[in-house]
Amino acid sequence: MADQLSTRRILPRGHRPAAGRRAATDRRLGYALVAPAVIVLLAITAYPIVANVWNSFHFDNLSFGALPHRFVGVDNYGKMFSSAQWLAALERTLGFTVVTIVVDIAAALGLAVMLNRKFVGRGVVRASILVPWAVPTVVSALLWKTMFDPRAGFVDYFLGGIHPAWSSLTWLNASVWRSWAVIFIADSWKNIPFVAIILLAGLQVIPTEVYEAARIDGATGWRAFRRVTLPLLKPALVVALIFRTLQALLVFDVVFIMTGGGPGTSTETLSFFNFFTFIDSTDFGYGGAISVVLVLLALIVAGGYVRLFRTDQT
Amino acid sequence: MNAAAVASAGAAARPRRRARSRRKAVRETLFYLAAAIVVLIALFPFYWILRTSLESSAQVAAGVGGRNGVIPGHLSFSAYTAIFRQQHFLTPLINSVIVALATTVLTVITGSLAGYALARMNLRGGGAILAFILLAGFFPPLAMIGPLFLLFRDLGILDSIYPLILVYCVYTMPITTWLLKNFFEQIPRELEEAALVDGASRLQTLRRVIIPVAVPGVFTAAILSFILAWNDFIFAVSFLRTQSNFTAPLSIVTFGESQFQVFYNLIDAAVVIISIPIALLVLLAQRRIVSGLTAGSFR
Numbered sequence: 001m002a003d004q005l006s007t008r009r010i011l012p013r014g015h016r017p018a019a020g021r022r023a024a025t026d027r028r029l030g031y032a033l034v035a036p037a038v039i040v041l042l043a044i045t046a047y048p049i050v051a052n053v054w055n056s057f058h059f060d061n062l063s064f065g066a067l068p069h070r071f072v073g074v075d076n077y078g079k080m081f082s083s084a085q086w087l088a089a090l091e092r093t094l095g096f097t098v099v100t101i102v103v104d105i106a107a108a109l110g111l112a113v114m115l116n117r118k119f120v121g122r123g124v125v126r127a128s129i130l131v132p133w134a135v136p137t138v139v140s141a142l143l144w145k146t147m148f149d150p151r152a153g154f155v156d157y158f159l160g161g162i163h164p165a166w167s168s169l170t171w172l173n174a175s176v177w178r179s180w181a182v183i184f185i186a187d188s189w190k191n192i193p194f195v196a197i198i199l200l201a202g203l204q205v206i207p208t209e210v211y212e213a214a215r216i217d218g219a220t221g222w223r224a225f226r227r228v229t230l231p232l233l234k235p236a237l238v239v240a241l242i243f244r245t246l247q248a249l250l251v252f253d254v255v256f257i258m259t260g261g262g263p264g265t266s267t268e269t270l271s272f273f274n275f276f277t278f279i280d281s282t283d284f285g286y287g288g289a290i291s292v293v294l295v296l297l298a299l300i301v302a303g304g305y306v307r308l309f310r311t312d313q314t
Numbered sequence: 315m316n317a318a319a320v321a322s323a324g325a326a327a328r329p330r331r332r333a334r335s336r337r338k339a340v341r342e343t344l345f346y347l348a349a350a351i352v353v354l355i356a357l358f359p360f361y362w363i364l365r366t367s368l369e370s371s372a373q374v375a376a377g378v379g380g381r382n383g384v385i386p387g388h389l390s391f392s393a394y395t396a397i398f399r400q401q402h403f404l405t406p407l408i409n410s411v412i413v414a415l416a417t418t419v420l421t422v423i424t425g426s427l428a429g430y431a432l433a434r435m436n437l438r439g440g441g442a443i444l445a446f447i448l449l450a451g452f453f454p455p456l457a458m459i460g461p462l463f464l465l466f467r468d469l470g471i472l473d474s475i476y477p478l479i480l481v482y483c484v485y486t487m488p489i490t491t492w493l494l495k496n497f498f499e500q501i502p503r504e505l506e507e508a509a510l511v512d513g514a515s516r517l518q519t520l521r522r523v524i525i526p527v528a529v530p531g532v533f534t535a536a537i538l539s540f541i542l543a544w545n546d547f548i549f550a551v552s553f554l555r556t557q558s559n560f561t562a563p564l565s566i567v568t569f570g571e572s573q574f575q576v577f578y579n580l581i582d583a584a585v586v587i588i589s590i591p592i593a594l595l596v597l598l599a600q601r602r603i604v605s606g607l608t609a610g611s612f613r
Contacts, residue, residue, distance in 0.1 A: 029516055030435035034443055037428035037491055040420075040483050041450045044458060051461030114349060125349050127600045128356040134592045134603070136545035138563035139585050143359050146366055151377035152578040154362055154384070189355070194607070201608035242452075250454045253547040257567055271456040278460045279552055291457035298454055 049295060055288035062282035069285075076289035085265060086290070089273040096184070096269065097248040104188050104244055105237075108195035113225075115196070116203040133193040141257035144186035148172060172259055176266040179259050183267060187254045191247060195240045202236020203229070238309045245301050250294070270294055360589070367393050367583035374579045393583035397569065403584055405558050406565035409475050410544060410588070413561060416479045417543035421486040422536050426528065429494030430520060434506075444495070451488030458484065459552040466553060473555040481549050486539040493538070493609045497531030498524065534606040537599050541592060562588045 056076050060069045080086050115126055132140060147153040148171040160167025171178045206229065214220075214228045230237075252271035255261065261268040261276070268276075274294060277287040366374065370390040373382050397403040428447070432440050462481065466472040501524060509519040525532070550564040557565065566584040569577075596603065 026435055026516060027437065030431040030437045033427040033431035033435075034437065036424040037447060037487055038443060040424065040480060041447060041487055044462070044481055044484050045450045045453045047465075048458045048461040049453075051464070052457060055460070111352065114345075114352070117345075119345070119349070121346075121349065123600070125353055126604070127597060128353045130596045130600060130603060131360070131593055132356050134541050134545075134596045135589050136547065136563045136592070138545075138547050138566055139589050142566065142581055142585050143363055146578045146582055147359055147362060149576070149578060152366055152374055152576075154378065157378040157384075189359075193356075197604055197607055201604075246452055246454075250456065252456060253551075256551070257547070271454070274456045275459070275548075275552070278456075278463060284460050284464060287460045291454070291460055294454045295457045298452060302452060 049292075052288040052291045052295075055284050056286075056292050058285050060283075060285040060288070062284070072285070076286045077293075079286060080289050080293065085268070086270075086273060088265070089268045089270050092267070093249060093251070093269045093271075096180070096251065097245060099184065100188065100248040101241065101245055103184075104192050104195055105240065107188070108192050108199055108240065111192065111196035112199035112203055115200050129193040129196065132190050133197075135190075137190065137253040138257060140186050140190040141254045144182060144189065145172065145258055148182050173262045176263060179263065179267050183254055183258055186258060187248075187251060190254075191244065195244050198240045198243070199233065199236050202233045202239075206232045234309060238305055242302055242305050245305070246298055249298065249301060270297075363582045363585050363589075366578050367586050369393070369579045371577055371579060374577060375575060393577075393579035394587075397580055397584050397587075401565075401569055401580070401584075402558075403562070403565065403569075403587070406560045406562045407587070409560065410562040413475050413478050413482065414540050414543040417482040417486055418536050418539040420479060421483055421490050421539045422532055424483075425487055425490035425535060426494045426525075426532055428491050430498050430524065432491070433495045433498035434503075444491075447491050448488050450484060453484060455484070455548045459549065463552060472553055473559050475554070475559060475561065477553065478546070478549055478561070481553075482543045482546060485542040485546065489542075489606075490535040490539055493535050493606055494528070494531055496609045497528055501527050530602075534599075534602045537595055537602060538606050541595060541603075544588075544592065 057071060057073060058069045059072050059075075111129065115122060148155050150156045150168045150170055155171075156167055156169050159169065169178070171182045173179060210228055210232065211224060214224045219227055250271050251269050252275060255267055255269055255272050256275070259267045261272050270290070271294070274287060274290045277283050277290055281287075365384075365386055368389045368391070369382065369386060370388075370392050373386070373388070373390070376382060431437060432444050437443065458481070462477075463472065466474075466477050471477050505527065506519045506523050509523045510516075514522065545563065546561070547563050550561045551567075554560050554564060557568070560568075562584070566581060566588065569580045569584055
């Protein structure tokens with residue numbers, strides 16, 4: 001920096017060394033190269049959040065198009081926090097998230113440990129778990145909807161072989177718990193592989209010498225896994241936890257396609273409720289308030305994990 | 315130690331060794347059994363979808379059992395002809411291809427420019443810019459649809475696939491930029507410095523030297539972008555209204571619904587068709603996808 005300034009002062013224009021000139025144009029060029037990506041992302045994320053905050057303090061419902069967008073203070077937030085439907089959706093979403101994290105991380109850890117071993121057919125196993133991750137959510141949702149259909153699916157067909165009364169169980173939109181079970185299965189089937197791939201990458205960067213050292217110290221099997229593998233896997237676990245928690249917290253399309261929130265409203269999640277408020281009720285003020293809280297919730301979760309694991313390490 | 319003692323010690327060790335090797339064999343068998351179960355859980359549903367899609371509507375109505383068991387007694391392509399002839403599935407398929415390809419091109423170009431600048435040009439505030447791009451990937455899609463719905467409505471582009479190209483960048487841009495930034499960082503600096511010394515400009519260097527070396531990284535980014543854009547449901551269901559403007563995932567949800575019965579053969583035929591390009595990408599580029607997903611995610 002200082003170098004550049006001094007040469008600029010001494011040398012007349014056009015006689016600056018190429019390197020200095022390059023550094024100056026480089027910086028401008030650098031920002032120009034970053035600009036398109038940043039502008040696109042600002043337009044589709046920053047603009048909506050600002051607009052949501054603004055809308056959330058206003059009355060803005062397209063169904064009452066003639067009414068002015070008047071300022072209503074925190075009325076939308078008050079309505080939300082006292083809404084039984086929103087509170088129930090919050091409770092369900094948090095419950096779903098906790099169960100999902102516990103089960104999915106455990107299953108993914110098992111898968112990752114399996115794939116970390118060299119064995120005949122490892123490529124086949126890895127390719128086959130990638131397929132459920134890569135197909136659209138629409139596919140995973142409709143696929144499991146077919147599987148759990150009493151007529152078209154195999155679940156009741158096989159269950160009927162165990163016990164005749166189970167041959168025509170209705171799963172979706174009949175019982176609350178069975179509906180949740182099917183949603184959970186479809187969602188986990190699709191998302192466990194991604195978590196497993198991240199954890200696998202974490203396992204692969206642990207040097208084998210560490211295990212050898214542990215074995216010399218007498219730690220093998222489960223002890224070695226708990227004392228050696230898990231602590232070293234922490235960075236990968238943080239990444240996996242953040243991804244999976246946010247996904248579960250924002251779950252929408254599986255629910256929309258499989259149950260449409262039913263039976264009744266018993267599988268409505270926060271994102272589903274927000275979608276309904278925007279698109280069906282066209283209430284952009286109230287919906288804005290719900291969105292703002294959704295973003296805050298996501299930020300708290302992500303920030304919480306980062307903080308939790310950072311203080312743990314020092 | 316006399317000969318008898320050595321012999322008896324050897325005899326005692328043999329069964330112990332045999333027991334250990336048997337235990338090892340049992341453990342190996344269990345391991346392979348577990349691996350087989352994983353593959354079965356991942357793939358059996360796809361077999362079932364294919365099987366259902368090859369049933370006639372009458373077979374679906376009759377339910378599983380008898381001649382329609384796990385292996386169907388009779389195959390029919392009626393579901394496939396029905397979704398193309400009666401449900402006009404080709405239009406949403408073409409819409410999806412257009413949007414996914416356009417998103418991929420847009421993301422790969424802007425993402426590699428940004429990734430290059432962030433990797434090589436010592437931008438002031440580069441860390442903050444990268445943090446913003448990555449954070450955008452965690453932004454709740456549902457918090458985007460309200461204001462974007464109003465904006466597209468005011469611009470008269472609400473029921474159109476073209477704004478989706480921009481919106482899908484929220485899925486594709488963060489991972490692409492991150493992946494390519496890591497990729498550019500691994501290319502030796504000497505390569506471009508040689509070109510710069512030879513008098514090439516930055517952009518010329520980028521085009522002639524860096525991009526050819528970066529082709530594998532760009533390719534990985536393109537595959538991931540295509541998958542992510544192809545898979546969207548949330549934005550399509552929020553913004554699109556007319557059947558002929560639907561993307562493929564959205565149009566499937568409206569298939570096979572009749573008042574009395576759901577025709578799973580129609581739904582599953584469409585499910586098979588939209589899964590095929592994704593399954594092919596996974597099979598052909600398995601390694602690339604895995605390395606792309608995990609590119610320097612924790613260092």
